[in-house]
Amino acid sequence: MDRLTDFLFRNGKPVLVAWVLLAVVGGFFALGLEGRAVPGGEASESSQAEAVARELSANGVPSLFVVVTGRAAGDDAAGRAALEPISAAIAGTEGVREVKPLPLPPPDPGSGPIVVLGVSATGGVDGSIDVANKLLNDEEELTAEGSEVFLGGYGAHREELVQLSRSDLLRAEQVGLPIVLVVLLLTFGALWATVVPLVIGLSALVGGLGAAGALAYGIPFSEYVTNAASMVGLALAVDYAMFLVQRVRESLLRGMGVDDSVRHAMRTTGTAIAWSGITVVVAEATMFLVDSRAIRTAGLGMILVTVAAIVAALVGAPIVLRMLGLRVLRKKDRQRLLASGGAVAVDAEVSGFWARWGKRVTDRPGRWLVGATVLMALFCVPALDLADRVDLPSASAMPSDSQVRQATEAAAAAYGPGVISPVEIVVRATADTARTQAERVAQVLSGDPEVRAAAPVPLDRPDVYRVSVATVHSPSDDRTHDLVRSLRDGDLRGQLDGVVYEVGGETAMRIDATDALFASLPLMLAVLLGLVLLLLVVAMRSIVLPIKAVLLVVVSLGASTGGLLLLSTTEVGAALIGWSDPADLHPIVPITIVAIVIALSTDYEVILISRIAELFRGSGDNTGSIIDGVARTGRVISSAAAIMIAVFFGFALSDVTPLKQLGVGLAFAVLIDATVVRGVLVPASMQLMGRWNWWFPSSPTPRPAPPAERRPEVVSGRASSSDDLV
Known part of the structure; x- marks a missing residue:
């Protein structure tokens, strides 16, 4: 990281110019991305x-x-x-x-x-x-x-969903960005410190979406890519820049020069950001395991904006921070620093609340760990029914002025809910037997109580017939779903033994899309957790901490999914978040939440643990390092979480069901991860494990330093001495 920083210092102006030019070019391609996005693609091409x-x-x-x-x-x-x-x-x-x-x-x-x-x-x-x-x-x-x-x-x-998602993206940005600005101002109290994360975030978003826009000339990107990538890219880039700004401000207040402060921030926080970014990219890459064009291209879009966020934070931010120098500090801190001619004794970047909180948790770690685990387990319980609560949204979930909704409701009122969108069966046989086979299918189905009418219809080829099945209930009704599944694998399939046919239509498309997305979830989760574990072992040089991190990720994921199900699929939950009606989760939501929640959860884990590890390596004091690490990252992680929640909340106001559910689910996930997980489970578990946190094969486990050598505890937001561990 030092070599990268030195290169940036030597070539700051050319790199800055190149960065601006790339942002401009990226903006050009990003503007055309929506027009080149291809709707649909949830189901497998072979379905x-x-x-x-x-x-x-x-x-x-x-x-x-x-x-x-x-x-x-x-x-x-x-x-x-x-x-x-x-x-x-x-x-x-x-x-x-x-x-x-x-x-x-x-x-x-x-x-x-x-x-x-x-x-x-x-x-x-x-x-x-x-x-x-x-x-x-x-x-x-x-x-x-x-x-x-x-x-x-x-x-x-599908097309109306695309058009609604475009307008919702604009509304989400109009809602989220002002909140991001306010949070940054409250966190840093300095205009220039506020501007840096915003500039980094917007440049990363433009660059990532621009790359997707250029690739869209040859790759059929899903319509979800713009919204999903915007959510992830903006939140990550702003967070990464915040962490760097906070670390530079810490070093400046201790009397370091501007160049040394930036170099130290890159060596410590920059390294953590790099590992965090790699983990996020790995998490997003597992979306390629899903046999769905929509998911794979959405994953590619998120990877592009994540890479852009990493590059913007590690290349653009150091140059800008070096140019701004002391202007990233609050005015009063800058004046005190200049007046003292050296370090400011009081560390303005340490949160007194989080220091006291860290001491409270580490004083009674067992109680806090049990209490937080029980709370998370309660949220996890609804996630056990996830498989039964996933489905594509019906036309009735669209806004009241939707053409599709009005067309569907008018046709259903006049002819019945299952007549306009019938179950379609394609019968394949020889030219001599196709008609007979199709009539047999129609006869069997005519006796089913869920079928209103079934009629064989010849197609252009003599060896292929179509049987159009008007159902009693709508295409989204569970009973129509059961009919299609029975035709494919159940009793009706047995009654039609010997007939070669395929089942399609809207209901079948809903089933195939859901199956394609949801069936890949276990494999994706297993691969993702395994890769995250390996990355964390390499990054943390520990065995126990990565295992604990993965366990906490699983708990966080279960609680996030369970909380979303409570809010989305129940009458009370829907009323709490202002939705008119409860709705099953769109199948793209669990897949995306798995990738993003694991990525974001690991992101905060790496930032917090890397700071605690840095302190522990200097003191050997496990308890003091935990308290100090929580105190020094508590404010910035809380602010970063607030920014992510603000960005995701803008999407929760969407009229499009999957975007609405993604916004709520991710906002809830970040909330519990930044509070219950980072504030309770991490410090409590690390306190209980003691020096075993740092055990690694072939490396000696540091032992606690003698009392006289330990760093003074931080219990009120102020250290008892002005020295710091760097």
Whole structure:
């Protein structure tokens, strides 16, 4: 790290200019990222639902529907004349193969005039999403005087989620950034010290998203990438810069010169940031284990902004801090330092509250450890039901003015909830037997109580038939899910022994997307924890501390997930956070929370433990090092956590269910990690383990120093002497 610092000092201006130019170029590419993002991609490309979607798309089967009510839905010459330009406009949209009225049963007499047009698109699910994008962005194609026109279908649902997430990102930034500014001002009390983390954070965000924007020309990035990467990148970069600013201020107050203060901060906190960043990148890289384009590209986007955050903190921040010098201090501290001509005896960067708190916990570590463990265990209990509380959101979870929601509700009121989005079965046989096999499937399903109607329909190829199954309940209903699973692996599969078929449609797509994301969670978790353990062993030169850290990560993850389930899936929890209705977790949420929570939890662990280890190496006093380490990092970690919570809270206000759940889940995770875990579990467990914290094979375990050599304890935020361990 010293070599890097020396290089930056020798080449500060060229590096700074290059940094600014990269930020400008990154901003250019970042602006186009949203337009190149590709919605969907949760399910595996090899899933049954995707295979059925491609087959039906190739045969012109509608994948979207348009609901028309009012004048243009009238069964007379005037109605047909009003409907014609709507149909023509939709048919003229690029990617649309055919537009025609769906063959539906008579609507409910109380529903009023209604016509449902089926829209077939080329290119499978992605093709229908692309068509939905064009139709939703060109409102003139879906308007008619005296009529209401709404676009529905799975592809339209996915596209509306993308459009909502873009507006929510802007709102999240408008909410989060002012709070970040206030927290930084309260923490540092100096304008320039506040500006540095903001500049580092924004430059890292622009650089990381710019890299993703450039790669998006060749890689189909998920629509989640902008939001997920923005959450992680901004929070991490601001935190890293905060830690460096705080360490430089400490050294300046002890009389170090500006260059030496920056060099010492890089040697200590900079090294911790590097290890923390590597751990975060490793955590995010495990998202590639999930067989889902959406998850893999979201993970790639988060890796890019994390790398940008590390580079900005370790390359940009030292140069800026050297340029600012004493201006990063509070005015009164700067004046006292200049007046004294040397060190300021009182350490303004040590938190008296956290010093007293650390002493309180280490005085009775057993009680605190048991109490905090019980509290965390209570939050972990709901996480045991996670597998039953994961599902893609339905159209009813969209805002009330959503076209997809209005189209779905109007069609369901007129024809029933399972008619517009049927279960689609593709039967494959020889040209001579395909029709017979399809009729057998329809006959078996017609006797099922969950099926309203099942009809075989020929496709363009004589060896492939389609059986369209109108269900009694909606595509998101658990009973429809059970029907699809029975067709694939249950009783219905047994009754259709010998028939070769694949099950698709909206319900099947929901199941396949959920399975693809959730099934990879155990493998991802096991690999991630193993890699984190290895990294921490190398970084900490200890065996016990990394094992303890991994155990605490698991506890933190369980409590975070359980807390999110309580807040998201229960009536009381939803009311507490201002949501109108409870909702199951979107399958992308557990995957993302696992990666990010483990990364952030390890981040705080490395920052705190590295400071305690640094103090212990100089004194051999385990208790004093724990108290002093908590005191010296408590304020900045609390502020960093507050900043992360502010950033995540902005996303919790989203109208998009997965973004809303991610915001709440991550904010809750950071809250308990920075308070219960870092404030209680870490110091209490380290106090109980004593010198075994530092045991490492082939290295002697330091023993406590004699009382006369120990560093004075910090019990009120002030050391009893002005010396410090560096």
